[in-house]
Amino acid sequence: MSTTTTGAGVEASVAPVTRRVRAYFAPVNRSAGVPTLFDAAQLGRFDLHAPPAPWVDLGWVSGFTRKCGTKVDALRAGSPAMTVGQVRTEVEATVSLAFETWGKLQVTLASGSQQTNLLTTTAGAAPNGSGGVATAPVPLLTSTGPASTATSLNVGTAAAAGFSVGSLVAVDVDYTGQLGYVGTGVSSAYVQSAGAVGGDVNYVRRVTLNVGVVVAITAGVLELASALPAGGPTAGMQVSQLVGFCDREGASFFQEWSGLFVMSGVQGDRVLVHYPRLQAMQGSTETEEALAAPLERIRLAGAFRALPVKDANDGETVLCFRSYLPAVLRGV
Amino acid sequence: MQNAKDTFYMMLQSRLATLNPARTIVVRGVVRPGTLVDENELPSAWVPVDVFRLRWTGLQVNNTGPLPLVAMECSIQYATDGSSGNGGMDRGRLLAAMDAELAAALGAKPHTVGKMNYSAAGAGVAATPMGTNVFWADPVFGAAKAVEERLERTTTVQVFAYQEAGEL
Numbered sequence: 001m002s003t004t005t006t007g008a009g010v011e012a013s014v015a016p017v018t019r020r021v022r023a024y025f026a027p028v029n030r031s032a033g034v035p036t037l038f039d040a041a042q043l044g045r046f047d048l049h050a051p052p053a054p055w056v057d058l059g060w061v062s063g064f065t066r067k068c069g070t071k072v073d074a075l076r077a078g079s080p081a082m083t084v085g086q087v088r089t090e091v092e093a094t095v096s097l098a099f100e101t102w103g104k105l106q107v108t109l110a111s112g113s114q115q116t117n118l119l120t121t122t123a124g125a126a127p128n129g130s131g132g133v134a135t136a137p138v139p140l141l142t143s144t145g146p147a148s149t150a151t152s153l154n155v156g157t158a159a160a161a162g163f164s165v166g167s168l169v170a171v172d173v174d175y176t177g178q179l180g181y182v183g184t185g186v187s188s189a190y191v192q193s194a195g196a197v198g199g200d201v202n203y204v205r206r207v208t209l210n211v212g213v214v215v216a217i218t219a220g221v222l223e224l225a226s227a228l229p230a231g232g233p234t235a236g237m238q239v240s241q242l243v244g245f246c247d248r249e250g251a252s253f254f255q256e257w258s259g260l261f262v263m264s265g266v267q268g269d270r271v272l273v274h275y276p277r278l279q280a281m282q283g284s285t286e287t288e289e290a291l292a293a294p295l296e297r298i299r300l301a302g303a304f305r306a307l308p309v310k311d312a313n314d315g316e317t318v319l320c321f322r323s324y325l326p327a328v329l330r331g332v
Numbered sequence: 333m334q335n336a337k338d339t340f341y342m343m344l345q346s347r348l349a350t351l352n353p354a355r356t357i358v359v360r361g362v363v364r365p366g367t368l369v370d371e372n373e374l375p376s377a378w379v380p381v382d383v384f385r386l387r388w389t390g391l392q393v394n395n396t397g398p399l400p401l402v403a404m405e406c407s408i409q410y411a412t413d414g415s416s417g418n419g420g421m422d423r424g425r426l427l428a429a430m431d432a433e434l435a436a437a438l439g440a441k442p443h444t445v446g447k448m449n450y451s452a453a454g455a456g457v458a459a460t461p462m463g464t465n466v467f468w469a470d471p472v473f474g475a476a477k478a479v480e481e482r483l484e485r486t487t488t489v490q491v492f493a494y495q496e497a498g499e500l
């Protein structure tokens with residue numbers, strides 16, 4: 001049997017073999033237009049289950065497909081015209097995938113627009129597609145008991161009675177007439193006028209991605225299953241309960257995020273694909289996987305178009321970065 | 333190829349023994365973890381129960397890359413009569429327990445293990461690490477078969493390895 005080696009103790013480089021693709025999210029500062037950049041030279045070997053901050057694990061994805069829409073045309077000169085060079089006339093990249101997990105982040109990204117939290121409504125609230133008038137929010141106590149953190153919310157014993165283990169909560173500031181991007185930690189929506197959102201004090205909590213699940217209630221403190229994406233609550237934040245999430249076809253906001261996709265090879269090699277700026281290029285949709293009739297598993301399908309950034313090394317305007325980290329002792 | 337087979341077997345035996353240390357078998361008077369390779373044991377018509385028996389049943393070699401990629405099918409057979417204390421009425425539960433142990437062992441991360449050369453290994457001599465990893469696909473669980481009072485199942489898993497330079 002013939003084999004190939006590239007040197008003593010070094011195995012030949014083989015094509016990466018991977019099981020699945022893992023996806024990670026990081027926010028884009030929409031107001032400043034600054035994405036989160038991933039430096040594969042510094043962090044490329046990170047533990048897939050513990051991504052470096054501010055990257056957030058989106059879980060496994062399936063059907064991960066990258067498409068290059070870049071067009072290269074011939075540059076011709078002379079008579080008869082002959083190709084003397086090439087030019088890129090369009091640069092475009094898209095990526096599509098299906099999330100294996102239905103979390104707030106995944107649902108939001110797949111929807112591609114502002115995604116509302118279905119806040120619990122007041123009794124008798126008029127029906128509304130994305131949730132009716134919400135109940136009054138619960139303030140976080142600052143002068144009594146422990147300070148609230150990213151994983152514990154001090155609402156006091158009286159207010160805590162209104163929550164139960166398993167409650168979903170949204171934590172964010174009141175809407176007080178802010179215009180532009182709103183949502184702490186991640187820009188979740190764009191407010192064009194206070195009138196457009198009806199001056200709803202709960203509007204920011206209605207769209208925020210700063211949500212959590214209550215797993216314990218101790219002496220007026222709501223303990224959360226995981227840290228709030230935006231970290232510890234800041235002054236003025238309040239808590240609203242929600243029952244789920246809702247997105248709409250036809251909403252105007254374009255969600256934008258920094259994406260990182262990792263394919264971990266079985267030989268210890270790794271392929272990382274980083275899109276600093278991704279925006280959804282389709283509305284909310286799903287893919288169905290037949291399990292056994294009549295059961296189907298429904299996955300969140302997302303398709304995204306990459307937007308450009310400048311590479312600080314040479315000023316080139318690019319859409320994505322693909323990095324390859326070889327396994328140890330492999331030919332290069 | 334033998335190194336890949338040995339490596340996969342040792343990995344699986346270790347993981348299964350960790351999951352259920354009580355699953356053992358006595359082979360030629362020696363108590364061992366309850367995972368064995370048929371071709372490494374004395375031929376016998378006796379079918380041991382409540383243990384995992386590995387058979388290497390398929391082989392493909394793809395020579396298109398710089399290193400030949402070897403794909404081997406490993407059939408893992410296991411059976412149970414249930415426990416005598418329960419009159420065999422727990423045989424379904426015991427088979428389910430073995431299903432769960434096998435699924436957990438093969439599903440645990442990582443789905444790779446560094447290939448080792450066991451040809452010279454023995455008492456006081458460790459196996460030699462090689463340069464590539466052995467990896468495997470998800471297991472395919474066959475239908476459970478009832479043979480009189482015995483329940484048995486065969487699960488197959490595709491095991492892959494690169495044939496390294498000089499490796500036979």
